[in-house]
Amino acid sequence: xxxxxxxxxxxxxxxxxxxxxxxxxxxxxxxxxxxxxxxxxxxxxxxxxxxxxxxxxxxxxxxxxxxxxxxxxxxxxxxxxxxxxxxxxxxxxxxxxxxxxxxxxxxxxxxxxxxxxxxx
Amino acid sequence: xxxxxxxxxxxxxxxxxxxxxxxxxxxxxxxxxxxxxxxxxxxxxxxxxxxxxxxxxxxxxxxxxxxxxxxxxxxxxxxxxxxxxxxxxxxxxxxxxxxxxxxxxxxxx
Numbered sequence: 312x313x314x315x316x317x318x319x320x321x322x323x324x325x326x327x328x329x330x331x332x333x334x335x336x337x338x339x340x341x342x343x344x345x346x347x348x349x350x351x352x353x354x355x356x357x358x359x360x361x362x363x364x365x366x367x368x369x370x371x372x373x374x375x376x377x378x379x380x381x382x383x384x385x386x387x388x389x390x391x392x393x394x395x396x397x398x399x400x401x402x403x404x405x406x407x408x409x410x411x412x413x414x415x416x417x418x419x420x421x422x423x424x425x426x427x428x429x430x431x
Numbered sequence: 432x433x434x435x436x437x438x439x440x441x442x443x444x445x446x447x448x449x450x451x452x453x454x455x456x457x458x459x460x461x462x463x464x465x466x467x468x469x470x471x472x473x474x475x476x477x478x479x480x481x482x483x484x485x486x487x488x489x490x491x492x493x494x495x496x497x498x499x500x501x502x503x504x505x506x507x508x509x510x511x512x513x514x515x516x517x518x519x520x521x522x523x524x525x526x527x528x529x530x531x532x533x534x535x536x537x538x539x540x
Contacts, residue, residue: 370528417476419485
């Protein structure tokens with residue numbers, strides 16, 4: 312079955328960086344893209360950006376430009392999201408989700424989520 | 432940026448019909464997708480392309496979209512439907528390109 316499995320929880324200090332992985336299985340990785348969505352405690356869903364696993368094209372939300380980088384490793388069907396210069400308001404559960412190759416449309420399925428806590 | 436507006440909460444008795452709205456400027460011209468999220472779990476797609484159901488989603492879940500409002504309808508509501516529901520659109524002219532509604536907490540009385 313189609314599945315996305317994410318790396319484990321992280322605790323980081325303000326100013327540090329975090330890199331979350333998302334390993335895909337059950338489908339042809341390069342036929343789709345991966346979007347990243349985060350959810351702060353008790354809050355709604357916030358889209359962070361998208362990467363095409365086909366050609367590596369990316370599109371990031373303006374508010375994260377310069378702090379976020381999304382990459383893929385097609386040899387292992389794994390996507391990565393790195394967020395730098397972490398602040399306390401980056402504390403959230405980070406999800407990866409499969410999306411169409413050009414980034415449009417719906418997200419299905421989602422990874423189980425990775426809790427990133429930013430605290431001094 | 433494009434804005435999607437959902438009611439914070441909707442309450443319904445078991446066996447009745449719940450309707451959750453998602454308002455946006457001319458949303459009828461866009462494709463709307465809906466997600467169900469239970470506490471401590473990742474979101475699950477329940478409706479895509481306004482009204483299509485993924486495999487495994489009960490027929491009790493349906494969707495519509497016209498004018499400035501999209502609607503998720505849950506018929507014969509069960510206790511297990513209690514969750515947060517989010518609408519979502521993709522808009523290339525907006526930043527961010529992907530917009531979520533603020534979410535609606537469905538309470539089964």
